[in-house]
Amino acid sequence: MSKPKVLITRRWPASVEAKLQERYELTLNLDDHPFSLAEFQAALQNYDAVCPTVCDSLPAEVLNVANKRCKILGNFGVGYNHIDINAAKQQGLIVTNTPGVLTESTADIAMTLLLMSARRGAEGDRLVRAGGWTGWCPTHMMSSDVTGATLGLIGFGRIAQAVARKAHHGFGMKILYVKPSPAEQAIVDDLQAVRCDSIEAMLPHCDYVSLHCPGGNETRHLINAERLSLMKPSAHLINTARGDVVDSSALIKVLQEKGIAGAGLDVYEGEPNIHPGFLNLENVSLLPHLGSATIATRTAMGEKVLANLEAYFAGGELPDRVV
Structure with a gap:
């Protein structure tokens, strides 16, 4: 059986990327550039899961894109005001976050x-x-x-x-x-x-x-x-x-x-x-948005996203489900 296709929009700690690589057909943003709205729309059409960060922008015009394949947004961060939550609900998109570890x-x-x-x-x-x-x-x-x-x-x-x-x-x-x-x-x-x-x-x-x-x-x-x-x-x-x-x-x-x-x-x-x-x-x-920027914290955040993805693809209860 083929592995789910997962995209992470920015680079994560290497240990978490390695675990994602083992479990999924993973696409990395190798040059770590901020995604455009068009890139996000394409991602939602081509991946089973997309993992944005708190500095990405996911308004309704992105989430409402036609022919969507993505079912879950595994957000790397606690805050999710960068995601249009009402649009996500209307589109049936699951959104998770990473509380507690930062x-x-x-x-x-x-x-x-x-x-x-x-x-x-x-x-x-x-x-x-x-x-x-x-x-x-x-x-x-x-x-x-x-x-x-x-x-x-x-x-x-x-x-x-x-x-x-x-x-x-x-x-x-x-x-x-x-x-x-x-x-x-x-x-x-x-x-x-x-x-x-x-x-x-x-x-x-x-x-x-x-x-x-x-x-x-x-x-x-x-x-x-x-x-x-x-x-x-x-x-x-x-x-x-x-x-x-x-x-x-x-x-x-x-x-x-x-x-x-x-x-x-x-x-x-x-x-x-x-x-x-x-x-x-x-x-x-x-300061340049350093709040959670320790090795241990950012790794724990990635592990939170990983746990949510694993629960979703296994058909279980998602521990950090927002939507």
């Missing part, structure tokens, strides 16, 4: 950006590399304390809770959070976390605000000019969630005007095309 690595990047922004780490690195450092001075590059400061979390799922643990137990930070319903009492007790009634109620009390909500139409520009204006002038905004949660133009404006002290970003609207306004700002730290 919690700690993404939380680590959130804390990295928080520290970089607080202590002006990226700015200092640029200064030294440019040969502009003239020596230690008591008033040079003064920055903000992290220990004992107040951290506000918008969203309080697995990643946000991991950030809260690192911040509270590691740095003695006070934890505020916004979530539609209260978190489990044991978690609240461990973190001494306080739930706020709304984003607006929380922002004025925070020294740092970290975003941990999904992307999509419901959260697009959740952080806008009005909400940024509620933050302290000394506060910092951290985003490791999805780029479209933040209105880039509004954030650039408030950073230019020193309405807040700084920002740390790992995700962007329209990435990898970053708003050029960010590039000349000293008070923003920019």
Whole structure:
């Protein structure tokens, strides 16, 4: 019996690619280029399973292509707002994701950006590399304390809770959070976390605000000019969630005007095309979407996709089925 045909749209860790190669008739994207809409349409017509990433775009015009062979999209990533889920449902396409395995690595990047922004780490690195450092001075590059400061979390799922643990137990930070319903009492007790009634109620009390909500139409520009204006002038905004949660133009404006002290970003609207306004700002730290970029985490993500594919082709229950 012939093996199912599987396409992965970007290169994965070699160990996972090898396992896929053993089990399936696998096609790799050897030069690792981003797929065009036409390439995705052709993939859906020619493969039993297509495995996209969180930076691929699969709108309705792609998913509605005629003569579709594909029955499952094994998404490499937790977020799936890049896939038109309603169109996938209408087309009978199964969509899976990779929850649970990237919690700690993404939380680590959130804390990295928080520290970089607080202590002006990226700015200092640029200064030294440019040969502009003239020596230690008591008033040079003064920055903000992290220990004992107040951290506000918008969203309080697995990643946000991991950030809260690192911040509270590691740095003695006070934890505020916004979530539609209260978190489990044991978690609240461990973190001494306080739930706020709304984003607006929380922002004025925070020294740092970290975003941990999904992307999509419901959260697009959740952080806008009005909400940024509620933050302290000394506060910092951290985003490791999805780029479209933040209105880039509004954030650039408030950073230019020193309405807040700084920002740390790992995700962007329209990435990898970053708003050029960010590039000349000293008070923003920019990373290239590194949240899950550890060897162990990316391998575990690939193994999650593999498990979902194996369950599908065996006719079993898919562990991470979204649609």
